[in-house]
Amino acid sequence: MVDRIGNIWGSRTPYPRDGLWPVRVDQALAEGVAEDDVDRWVQSACVLCSNGCACDIAVKDGAMVGIRGRAGDLVNHGRLGPKGLFASWQGVSHRDRLTSPLIRENGRLVECDWDTAMNRIVERSQQLLRERGPLSHGFYTSGQLFLEEYYALAIIGKAGIGTPHMDGNTRLCTATAAASLKETFGADGQPGSYTDIDSCDAIFLYGHNMAETQTVLWSRVLDRIAGPNPPKVVCIDPRETEVARHADVHLAVRPGTNLALMNALVHEVLARGWVDEYYVKAHTVGFDELKATVAPWTPEAAAAVCDVPAADIREAARIFGASERVLSTVLQGFYQSAQATASSCQVNNLHLLRGLLGKPGCGILQMNGQPTAQNNRECGADGDLPGFRNWENPAHIAELADLWDVDPLTIPHWAPPTHAMQIFRYAEQGSIEFLWISATNPAVSMPDLARIRKILAKPDLFVVVQDLYLTETAQAADVVLPAAAWGEKTGTFTNVNRTVHLSDKAVDPPGSARSDLDIFLDYARRMDFRTLQGGPLLPWDGPEDGFNAWRECSRGRPCDYSGMSYGRLRGGSGIPWPCNEENPDGRDRLYADGVFPTDADYCESYGHDLITGATVGSEMFRATVPGGKAVLKTADYLPPHEEPDGRFPMRYTTGRTAYHFHTRTKTGRSRPLNRAAPSAWIELSPEDAQRYGISEGDLTRVTSRRGRIEVPARISDIRPGTVFAPFHYGYWDDGGSPGEHPSAANELTITEWDPVSKQPVFKNAAVNVQKIADGAGPAPAPTTTASRPASGSPAVPATTGVGGEASESVGAAPPRFPQAIKGAPAPAGKDGTR
Numbered sequence: 001m002v003d004r005i006g007n008i009w010g011s012r013t014p015y016p017r018d019g020l021w022p023v024r025v026d027q028a029l030a031e032g033v034a035e036d037d038v039d040r041w042v043q044s045a046c047v048l049c050s051n052g053c054a055c056d057i058a059v060k061d062g063a064m065v066g067i068r069g070r071a072g073d074l075v076n077h078g079r080l081g082p083k084g085l086f087a088s089w090q091g092v093s094h095r096d097r098l099t100s101p102l103i104r105e106n107g108r109l110v111e112c113d114w115d116t117a118m119n120r121i122v123e124r125s126q127q128l129l130r131e132r133g134p135l136s137h138g139f140y141t142s143g144q145l146f147l148e149e150y151y152a153l154a155i156i157g158k159a160g161i162g163t164p165h166m167d168g169n170t171r172l173c174t175a176t177a178a179a180s181l182k183e184t185f186g187a188d189g190q191p192g193s194y195t196d197i198d199s200c201d202a203i204f205l206y207g208h209n210m211a212e213t214q215t216v217l218w219s220r221v222l223d224r225i226a227g228p229n230p231p232k233v234v235c236i237d238p239r240e241t242e243v244a245r246h247a248d249v250h251l252a253v254r255p256g257t258n259l260a261l262m263n264a265l266v267h268e269v270l271a272r273g274w275v276d277e278y279y280v281k282a283h284t285v286g287f288d289e290l291k292a293t294v295a296p297w298t299p300e301a302a303a304a305v306c307d308v309p310a311a312d313i314r315e316a317a318r319i320f321g322a323s324e325r326v327l328s329t330v331l332q333g334f335y336q337s338a339q340a341t342a343s344s345c346q347v348n349n350l351h352l353l354r355g356l357l358g359k360p361g362c363g364i365l366q367m368n369g370q371p372t373a374q375n376n377r378e379c380g381a382d383g384d385l386p387g388f389r390n391w392e393n394p395a396h397i398a399e400l401a402d403l404w405d406v407d408p409l410t411i412p413h414w415a416p417p418t419h420a421m422q423i424f425r426y427a428e429q430g431s432i433e434f435l436w437i438s439a440t441n442p443a444v445s446m447p448d449l450a451r452i453r454k455i456l457a458k459p460d461l462f463v464v465v466q467d468l469y470l471t472e473t474a475q476a477a478d479v480v481l482p483a484a485a486w487g488e489k490t491g492t493f494t495n496v497n498r499t500v501h502l503s504d505k506a507v508d509p510p511g512s513a514r515s516d517l518d519i520f521l522d523y524a525r526r527m528d529f530r531t532l533q534g535g536p537l538l539p540w541d542g543p544e545d546g547f548n549a550w551r552e553c554s555r556g557r558p559c560d561y562s563g564m565s566y567g568r569l570r571g572g573s574g575i576p577w578p579c580n581e582e583n584p585d586g587r588d589r590l591y592a593d594g595v596f597p598t599d600a601d602y603c604e605s606y607g608h609d610l611i612t613g614a615t616v617g618s619e620m621f622r623a624t625v626p627g628g629k630a631v632l633k634t635a636d637y638l639p640p641h642e643e644p645d646g647r648f649p650m651r652y653t654t655g656r657t658a659y660h661f662h663t664r665t666k667t668g669r670s671r672p673l674n675r676a677a678p679s680a681w682i683e684l685s686p687e688d689a690q691r692y693g694i695s696e697g698d699l700t701r702v703t704s705r706r707g708r709i710e711v712p713a714r715i716s717d718i719r720p721g722t723v724f725a726p727f728h729y730g731y732w733d734d735g736g737s738p739g740e741h742p743s744a745a746n747e748l749t750i751t752e753w754d755p756v757s758k759q760p761v762f763k764n765a766a767v768n769v770q771k772i773a774d775g776a777g778p779a780p781a782p783t784t785t786a787s788r789p790a791s792g793s794p795a796v797p798a799t800t801g802v803g804g805e806a807s808e809s810v811g812a813a814p815p816r817f818p819q820a821i822k823g824a825p826a827p828a829g830k831d832g833t834r
């Protein structure tokens, strides 16, 4: 039996450079259920991170009773990680699920039927449209719905209502991935592929704790590291993460200083002549400006700002410059930190300078986080237009108007789409009076929670929340709509690797819960949205109609799905887009020919100034960017806005642990995961702990200009001067609102965003830390992850595995937690080694 709590990545299946990653099928079944007892296995993919591991859901007597990885899928080769194995099916099979709509009556949420709930929404919606117009409406959605659901919502918002106020939690998540790809290459779309892990000589992880946040992808890296001719690993992270522990160079930068480091890496690559001059000349513009911007950024200059040794910066640059094939992955340590888009563009620039694109082992992964964030960006239920169309290009608006048969003037395009932080600002100011929140929990996940709570509680703001559970956000709603979860509905979604999977319905939703698609279609029908011809705007009967409509919308665009169908997605592996006549089986990596989607009539964006965020505009873009060339975009380093001072002397940063997903609505309801990380903590370096008289497990108060949290301290290997808090711990399992000891990391974070991507800055703020009580024992932080106790600190009991004794917790309903987890090697004939 393999334990995926104590042993997150499972056993090694090493393989050589350019080898095939061996298959290993991971499986978990509920206690008392044997493989022979399973009635059916239903094809799906995991929705607990952007890796998109393909799986089959085990069904017995109409209930989900387990999961196993799909051996033949190109993404995971059979593997699943802790969240996939436990939280997927357990997280939604819980007695706490919402089973009927709720409406607010005399201040309290009471159960009602669907007609009552939907009528209340439609009445308010119609009244506001009459009296105030479309700008009274805002939609704040997710990175966790299915493609068909986003596309329906995009059509409702853009063509039915006509509001620019549509965004998703994708703004908090991967807005910078999209922005950096648009700035450099002209359109969103992942250049690289997971197969680049198989072929690379070096892998750079920029602010990406892949070991905990894409555990299956990290298994692939670990298997390369364990095999012959392993890749070099470079890690840029202020904490001693599992990635850092495997790194040849670990640059533990001061939070908020990424761009200084990136400018130095580019400086070194130029200074040492590690540049493919032919490639740069043939395929890029902007070289001279890039060179001038990085000129002052010697390794010594960056070392002073980032507080890392100049020699380490040189060594990292040497690894980048001298390795034949380099893979880069970028995530929240860059996207949610200062100068996010500029720092991420420098990663693209490094690859362009060396011509390391479109070849095996030479990928860029501007990572996603949420399972379906990519689809929201593609379908345009966030601040993008469907099919990566450009809001500044009237021809693109006309295409959409044609496709939907509506007046082009209905589709908002007179200004950039409104980003999430601005939507909440309009709600705060009162111009948005109707806010429909689907599949996200802003009362825990947005910055500066005291402010967000105040906005959601405004009496004149009508809030609809569509969720699986009565979350902290749902508790503030006027109407709560119970949604069907993964496994209870059919749809498609696309992972980081552009790979599209179909997830089939395995079981019925609880009570009267309905799929998000059915809810949106019902709203569209009740609102009687019409086309110019007079037909219904959304005549779809179900998800497959939505997928077919989307295929047409995507045809000829970079994210071309026209060659896919539900039929083709059933049975085999997922398929990466573009999938069309030219690429009937999809394409593994983009830009092999060095031609980029920057043609002014085709591109998704004309770009921005990376310092101010001002748009470049069509005229300037046409004058300066020859179609097909990539743009070497750059900016000078600026210090973060909130720097430590006498009152708030520490840098505060936030993030994740392997065992929980976001606000824990699923992982907190899976017993093994909940036991592994039951409650909140902060991480402090031994030096700071000593300075403040704090010992392992002591209760601390962390204060910023916005608020406070009170949680136990783990003394860990984080860089001195920095405090880390996991952001998973809201209040649904603790009375619903912050009590005596608030624990949500976002009580402290700042209302600030990147000027280009508008992604909020969750990863730097200034705080003060003090001890408020002795601890009763060690902090409740896992010992298997970045929160592991610092070397040399007192003994702390290990994070328990699933093989250990069961204990009661807020976890899953009784018979549902797994007893057997298998990590079986591949059958004979496949190249599985153990």
Ligand SMILES: Nc1nc2c(c(=O)[nH]1)N[C@H]1C(S)=C(S)[C@@H](COP(=O)(O)OP(=O)(O)OC[C@H]3O[C@@H](n4cnc5c(=O)[nH]c(N)nc54)[C@H](O)[C@@H]3O)O[C@H]1N2
Binding pocket: 048, 049, 050, 083, 173, 174, 206, 207, 208, 209, 210, 212, 213, 214, 236, 237, 238, 239, 241, 253, 254, 255, 256, 257, 258, 331, 332, 333, 334, 337, 338, 368, 369, 370, 371, 653, 654, 655, 656, 657, 658, 659, 660, 661, 662, 724, 763, 764, 786
């Ligand atoms: N277990 C688990 N996996 C997940 C999720 C989850 O909630 N739990 N969520 C999914 C989602 S939606 C996302 S977006 C991804 C996020 O995946 P990651 O980006 O890997 O996760 P984070 O922990 O947010 O941040 C990564 C690292 O950034 C570091 N960091 C903090 N500040 C800075 C800085 O200024 N510079 C640099 N270079 N690094 C810094 C932190 O120490 C942290 O280790 O994970 C996905 N996978």
Ligand SMILES: Nc1nc2c(c(=O)[nH]1)N[C@H]1C(S)=C(S)[C@@H](COP(=O)(O)OP(=O)(O)OC[C@H]3O[C@@H](n4cnc5c(=O)[nH]c(N)nc54)[C@H](O)[C@@H]3O)O[C@H]1N2
Binding pocket: 143, 144, 145, 169, 170, 172, 173, 174, 332, 336, 369, 370, 438, 439, 440, 441, 442, 444, 445, 446, 466, 467, 468, 469, 471, 483, 484, 485, 486, 516, 654, 655, 656, 661, 662, 663, 664, 665, 666, 727, 745, 746, 749, 762
């Ligand atoms: N301090 C700090 N804050 C952060 C971050 C950080 O690193 N630090 N990371 C940010 C990032 S990257 C992200 S992605 C966000 C995540 O923040 P949230 O989106 O708020 O987090 P989740 O807990 O995933 O919320 C998703 C909600 O959707 C519900 N849900 C799940 N599936 C379905 C479905 O099919 N239909 C419906 N209707 N509902 C469903 C779940 O029950 C849950 O309540 O947090 C952001 N906030």
Ligand code: SF4
Binding pocket: 046, 047, 048, 049, 050, 051, 052, 053, 079, 080, 081, 082, 083, 084, 085, 213, 214, 215, 216, 217
């Ligand atoms: S790596 Fe991500 S997609 Fe794969 S099983 Fe884990 S949570 Fe699910």
Ligand SMILES: [Mo]
Binding pocket: 172, 173, 174, 369, 370
């Ligand atoms: Mo995310």
